[in-house]
Amino acid sequence: MASSTKSSAYTAKFTLNNGTIMPAIGLGTYRMRTGDVIMRVVDWALAAGYRMFDTAAVYGNEIHLGAAFKTLLPKYELERDDIFVTTKLSPSDYGNKEIVESAYTKSLDNLGLDYVDLYLIHFPGASKIPATDLNNKRLRDVTWQALTELYDDGRVNAIGVSNFTVSHLEQLMLNNHGVIPAVNQVEWHPYYYQESLLNYCKQNDILLQAYCSFGGTSASNMALMHDPVVQKIARTLNVTCAQVLLAWALQQDVAVIPKTTSQVHLKDNISLNFTIPNEEMKALNALGGLKIKYAWDPTAVV
């Protein structure tokens, strides 16, 4: 499908529950592994208007992002606080403050930053512990407490979680150590529409942030992009299928972090100044009955 004619950058922002301002659209960087690619893509992204970048310790690319920020922020006359950086604590580093602080410091060193804007627990289950092992529950609690201590010490602007189900959030909220997660980053696209999670997060002032907006992490998996409902809406609105899928999330107050290494797609994904009408939103929501999940599944983690 042709690129959209609507090309101005979408600059909407969300205010997180502690007052931190976060761009509604960020650049996902999963599987962007080399320094060359990251330097090129971050350069294009900053030029296109992206101000938010999503990474994780397990992506192994924090160091390349750090190098890109060091070179490119001056090029665009930007300061550190003009960008919003999210990283995530690896499931192999769950534990008390000492363990979490050491992992956080390593991420900061890699990124060449003295704070990140948002630090997330990557997954409800810890590495090398079976999903059904109750130690997951205990470790989540200890780890969340450690994140709240980093936050209370002023070392990170906001903290949150990722891949948490309603049940994981309910457990956390029973003893949240004084901080409600600002964000829950989850798989979110019309084939995996989780209305109860959205409602729970809205009721508790937790912002949902979508990943896998296009239905999977592989360019070879185009089922959702090729879905007739998505295609018809894209044709009617004269936008791309990717734009429909991102706007669908944003219109539900769900933030997005599409990943791309293509300059055309980068521009497409931040050019979202159109509205999907209610009937079409309902048609997209109705695809959720399919319950197709692409990424790792947290539902079995106790």
Ligand SMILES: NC(=O)c1ccc[n+]([C@@H]2O[C@H](COP(=O)([O-])OP(=O)(O)OC[C@H]3O[C@@H](n4cnc5c(N)ncnc54)[C@H](OP(=O)(O)O)[C@@H]3O)[C@@H](O)[C@H]2O)c1
């Ligand atoms: N918290 C978690 O557990 C978790 C899990 C997965 C991902 N994430 C985060 O979320 C980000 C996004 O998720 P994702 O990378 O899995 O998937 P995604 O952003 O939904 O999709 C990426 C795929 O879509 C293609 N694409 C991007 N824009 C396009 C466009 N406008 N038109 C057509 N194709 C397009 C990309 O190919 P090209 O590069 O060729 O454009 C890439 O193959 C990740 O990068 C990561 O930062 C978090």
